Amino acid sequence: MIDQMTNRDTEATTPDFVVIDVETACSRVSSICQVGIVGFKDGREIFDYETLLDPRDEFNVFNTRIHGIAAHHVVGKPSFSDIHAVVHGHLSGRTTVAHSYFDKGALAAACRIHDRAMIETTWLDSVRVAKRAWPDLESHRLGVLARYLGIEHRHHDALSDARAAGWVIVKAIDHTGLSLADWLAPPRVAGPAPRAAADGPLRGERVAILGEPRDGKLAHLAASLGARVMTGVGSSTTMLVVAGREPFGRATRASAAFLKAEELRREGTPLRILPSDALRTIAARA
Incomplete structure (x- = not known):
């Protein structure tokens, strides 16, 4: 030194x-x-x-x-x-x-x-x-x-x-x-998750978002398709939408939400893990 x-x-x-x-x-x-x-x-x-x-x-x-x-x-x-x-x-x-x-x-x-x-x-x-x-x-x-x-x-x-x-x-x-x-600047405080639309191709889905806040663009897109946006991955989650493209990066795969989703899948929970492009494709076809 x-x-x-x-x-x-x-x-x-x-x-x-x-x-x-x-x-x-x-x-x-x-x-x-x-x-x-x-x-x-x-x-x-x-x-x-x-x-x-x-x-x-x-x-x-x-x-x-x-x-x-x-x-x-x-x-x-x-x-x-x-x-x-x-x-x-x-x-x-x-x-x-x-x-x-x-x-x-x-x-x-x-x-x-x-x-x-x-x-x-x-x-x-x-x-x-x-x-x-x-x-x-x-x-x-x-x-x-x-x-x-x-x-x-x-x-x-x-x-x-x-x-x-x-x-x-x-x-x-x-x-x-x-x-x-x-x-x-002071960090923006995330607002409440958007309300699910009455109907849509994701009606009944319970979606968690990884990589964006619960009131971000992906959350609003999922809600517009009828999904209920969750605050995190839990036993009732049916879909995890990851901001970004596949293959997912190391930080994504090492995140608590991603690891929890994979654990639930191994236990037999019918939970899908999708990149954000897949969600946009669903919206384009709706």
Whole structure:
């Protein structure tokens, strides 16, 4: 772990967002012993910064086991107060991503402890982004996301964690078509499922939708064909409609709804699993 600052473009280039990750020496969140920051613009990295810090606090064995940083690694390293201006320069007035808000709290606590000005930035939680972008993954921990999305990652290294969280944002934007501004806006709360039409080719079907909200386009299409739209897959579900085409991707096949549907099918429940194109074909023939 070497203190470093790398600019891949000119320093004048303004990132679309920056990502920060910190490691702490003990249970006190102010005890930052490593900082990693990565800047992203137009879907690519434009700079990174990493340094070890002397937390001016004790090192707990539990924390050291997690990230591998011990007291002897930070001898002669700067304290947080020494690098506050650098962190402030990268984050202040920008959109700052962190994977959960632990890093936000640690940064604020370190500013208080070291008597430095609070850093004013707009925070975006990449956990929340990942849950919206890939709602059917069983876990949205950074390591799980990195494996699923093919991101190179060394867990509990501040620079690697920051880089991975940044790529989660880039890939979520690409996957959903939502812009950074969209992700910063409060998430839309799904409304009630649409009411089933009185008649139609799917009358009597109880349909669950995977990959779209219960009040989305597929749900409205299924309801217009007479289906009752369910909030999830259960023993009475007769059809699971998956947003997307076959063959279904790994995230779809690993989702709780898909696994539950397959389990019910193995148990003899007459449940069909259809891609969204199949539902549109039924509608076109109606």
